[in-house]
Amino acid sequence: MSTLTRHRWPGLVVFALVVALVAVVGGLAASNAGAVYSRLELPSWAPPQWLFGPAWTVLYILIAISGWLVWEARGFDRSFVPYAVQLVLNALWTPLFFGAGLYGWAFADISLLWVAILVNLVMFFRRRQAAGWLLVPYLLWVTYAGALNLSIWTSN
Numbered sequence: 439m440s441t442l443t444r445h446r447w448p449g450l451v452v453f454a455l456v457v458a459l460v461a462v463v464g465g466l467a468a469s470n471a472g473a474v475y476s477r478l479e480l481p482s483w484a485p486p487q488w489l490f491g492p493a494w495t496v497l498y499i500l501i502a503i504s505g506w507l508v509w510e511a512r513g514f515d516r517s518f519v520p521y522a523v524q525l526v527l528n529a530l531w532t533p534l535f536f537g538a539g540l541y542g543w544a545f546a547d548i549s550l551l552w553v554a555i556l557v558n559l560v561m562f563f564r565r566r567q568a569a570g571w572l573l574v575p576y577l578l579w580v581t582y583a584g585a586l587n588l589s590i591w592t593s594n
Contacts, residue, residue: 459529
């Protein structure tokens with residue numbers, strides 16, 4: 439078994455654990471998310487509450503695989519700066535929105551998150567196209583979530 443093959447799968451586990459840590463931070467801050475969400479003035483196009491868990495589960499899996507694919511192909515390089523930034527911004531959003539009820543600050547965070555994801559996507563796409571494509575659903579969801587955040591901020 440080659441060295442690359444030996445280190446390949448443990449690398450995926452590390453990426454999954456890092457992304458899971460981001461999810462746990464959000465999950466801890468969102469323990470009352472259902473109650474908060476149900477009390478908000480929501481636009482007609484807001485998703486049902488049950489959709490968030492499955493959507494984020496899929497997105498977190500794609501984020502972890504995307505990072506792992508680039509690491510596997512190129513190792514750690516400067517493309518991991520926006521990757522790390524978007525993970526931090528992602529982890530901050532839920533405590534801002536659901537934990538503190540700071541919808542304006544959460545919108546500022548999600549706006550920066552959107553930029554970080556776009557930069558990350560472009561940089562990953564240049565290194566390994568599949569990794570960039572795996573971030574497209576994440577960018578689309580955060581675009582939608584940003585619009586939802588703005589709507590909630592202006593209505594509540």
